[in-house]
Amino acid sequence: MLALLRPALWLGSCLRGYHMHAASTQQRGDTSLVLVDEARRFIQDCLLRVGVSPSKVRCISEFLVVADYRGNYGSGLNRLDYYLSDLQSGHAKVGAEPSIISETVSTAHVNGNSALGVFVGNFCMDLAVKKAEDSGIGFVVAQQSHDIGMASWFTFRAAGKGLAGIVMSNSAPTMMGPNSKSASIGSNCFAFCVKGEEYHFVLDMATSVKDIGAVEWAWANDEYIPHGWAANEGGLSTCFPSLALRTPLLFPAGGHKGYCLSAVIDILCGVLSGAQYATHITMDQNQPSNLGQVFIALDPEFFLPNFMERFDDFCGRIQNSQPADDSEPIRLPGELERMHMNYVEDLRAFAYPNSLLTKYKEVAERLCVKPIELAFDRCQSRKSF
Known part of the structure; x- marks a missing residue:
């Protein structure tokens, strides 16, 4: 065994x-x-x-x-x-269903009514897909939502219809800004998926070096975390996930660049949607969840009929570039996940x-x-x- x-x-x-x-x-x-x-x-x-x-x-x-x-x-x-x-x-409501506040031919404003994020996300992306099929693009923002977990799940709903999918969500403040030792913004996520005839491109990332789930998983596995992932209560980098989880304080990916990207996501998801944002987001489980999200579906062929051909050429040029280490091939976003899927299917x-x-x-x-x-x-x- x-x-x-x-x-x-x-x-x-x-x-x-x-x-x-x-x-x-x-x-x-x-x-x-x-x-x-x-x-x-x-x-x-x-x-x-x-x-x-x-x-x-x-x-x-x-x-x-x-x-x-x-x-x-x-x-x-x-x-x-x-x-x-x-x-x-009651932080998330068992029987709640999302509803449309207002909409146009290509946009919609949705109230998640504190339903679980997976239901809000499915509803919003399906709505964005329908609008993209009619007008080339669907842009949907949601308020009163809940944690959406793996954001790429929702982009797959767009990719399955031959569209490009983009998802963003804000989250409770767990990330420090430059020269700060307190959390002022979430490690807000960004996901993108599009597929061609030969290649799939799947990006699912937090704007912190690693999200809080990765720190929790390291703690569960009794592993150290690399310095630069998270800080202790004093704002100093730690390799102990137990210390990192006390506050928590995550470092932004790429320093100020990750922090700025997270701020843009929070403006679109939180400020624009009418949801909570930055330090307004509560961790009180006795209060209804009010996260904000953005779901975008885009029909590439609305802009360019031969998009798939050009997309496959783009991916091929990246993948066929010269590796620094011949034993490690150049991988596109999503390929490591595919390796893991093959492993699970085998086992x-x-x-x-x-x-x-x-x-x-x-x-x-x-x-x-x-x-x-x-x-x-x-x-x-x-x-x-």
């Missing part, structure tokens, strides 16, 4: 950019395999127990499972406990840290649902998967 766990640990470390600290083989093996279907089953059972309808449960579970499937572990099963807590406290399981599984054992007891069953309780060899 240890032979199965080692590749999972190695690949997870490479794909997430984490650096394992010096540890014994036993410490590195502090991970267990969970079949994909079992992770999905557990998520659905928990959501049903807090009053989510079966149709919505399926949507949320796929949303979280796909995040883990793509190697974005900070936004997958790791976030379930937060969603359960927000639904139970049909996720490698989760035991600390995370222990937490969800407690959640299962609290909600009176069947706890997560480990894959090696059923399977003794890779062929069994």
